[in-house]
Amino acid sequence: MNNEISDDNSDMIISDSDSNSEESIEDLNWIQTFLEKPGNQIFVEIHMQYLTDRFNLVGLNKYCSEKMSTMLKLMTDDIDFLRGEYSSMSSIEKRMLDKECAKLYGLIHARYILTYQGQYDMMTLYSENIFGKCPRSACTGTPLLPMGLYDVPEQDSFKLYCPCCEDVYRPAHITQGLELFSGFNGSVLSEYKRYQQAFDYPVEKHLTLRDSELPLGKNLDSEGDDLNIINQVLKFNPNIDGAYFGTTFPHFFLMQYPNVVSGEEKPKQRFIPAIYNFDLHYNSQILRYQELKRQQLEEKLSKEYDPKLIKTKSKKIFTSKTKMYT
Structure with missing residues (x-):
């Protein structure tokens, strides 16, 4: 498919084992090295307790070509592994292992950011505008949230979701602070x-x-x-896989922090194409239809969330059920 991530550039920023060769084995910290790479500022640090819990890794081994135990030893800086098996690997083998570890970290990251601590860590990045701001003028610079269009890796790169206009943007077009x-x-x-x-x-x-x-x-x-x-x-790395954030994160994040964007801040105005101040007939017709549907939906939601109407509806349901049993 056209949206697939290119294999040549997929590890351009998220994996780089050449710099590790200059460091001593005792000083090697794989997670910190991974997070410090340019473009990886959109990731949070996964706590070691969560990373080593095998329950959180269920089903991820089918997406990786290396053994799960080998990758975890490198990611957790196992000294015995680094001095033994890892030191005897060739540079190509180290690079392939590092690439698979970056992939595994991203897949675990998609699960970690749905936890309470992960949501809090992402909130810290969100408050610092690390993910950029919405390019839509009506959103007045609303901070964006990362997300993926697929939960399966190697399908598409990550995108940026705006809580204000509720639309998705390509990260390559977002300037960052x-x-x-x-x-x-x-x-x-x-x-x-x-x-x-x-x-x-x-x-x-x-x-x-x-x-x-x-x-x-x-x-x-x-x-x-x-x-x-x-x-x-x-600059963002547009080749970071969308599965490293998943389809659920931004919506779950907004449920956890509903005050990030209030309903009153969401723009209702729409841009209407015009030539010499005359609206284009076809486009205006579509916009009027969309505006009508939006108003109908707002009226429906206001009625459903009205406490008085909810009480009357519950009474009707209760009385109808009692009549059935009498």
Whole structure:
């Protein structure tokens, strides 16, 4: 299908085992290394107790090519495994194992963010606008929530859901908090430090790694102005699988935190296409139909949630049942 994730770029950001080779085995922290990679700021840290509970991993082994026990040993930084079997692996085997661990972490992440602690951790990211803001003008910059269109991996990349307009957007088209830097014209290092203070991300380490990937004689400073360099750090990885968040998360999150977007804040105005201030007939007809249906639905919901009507309905149901038994 057209929306499938490309295998060539799927592990572009979410898995990178080359940087781990420079670190000593004792200092290796797989989860922290995974979360610190650029683009992975949309993930939360899964607690070790949840990660090692086999009940939470039921049914996930069919999506991974490596053994579940081997992946968990690497993800939990098992010293015996790292000094023994892992140290004897080739660089290709380590990269494949790291890629499968990133996939397993994402699948567990989709389940973890439905727990109370996971919802709280995602609320922290949501309050910091880590997922960007809605591009629709009527939503006035409502923060977005990540979600997937499928619960099965390798079907489609993750999307961003707006609680205000209740629509879904592609992450590649969402700019992420660039207003923090738009009015600043200082040095590149100052921009890096401001970003690091705002998002607690080791930018200097990332830029060192990225410099090594550029052609000989070039570095990030010569690739563009300060804002473009910061934009490279802020940019989402559009190839992250949507199954790492699932179809349930944003709606369950809004049930847990209903005050995030109140009903009064949701925009009711619609954009009407016009030529020289004359509405287009066909489009206007569709908009009038949608507006009529919206008003009918609002009236229906207001009646259903009216306490007086609920009491009268319950009385009628109760009396009808008593008549049946008499």
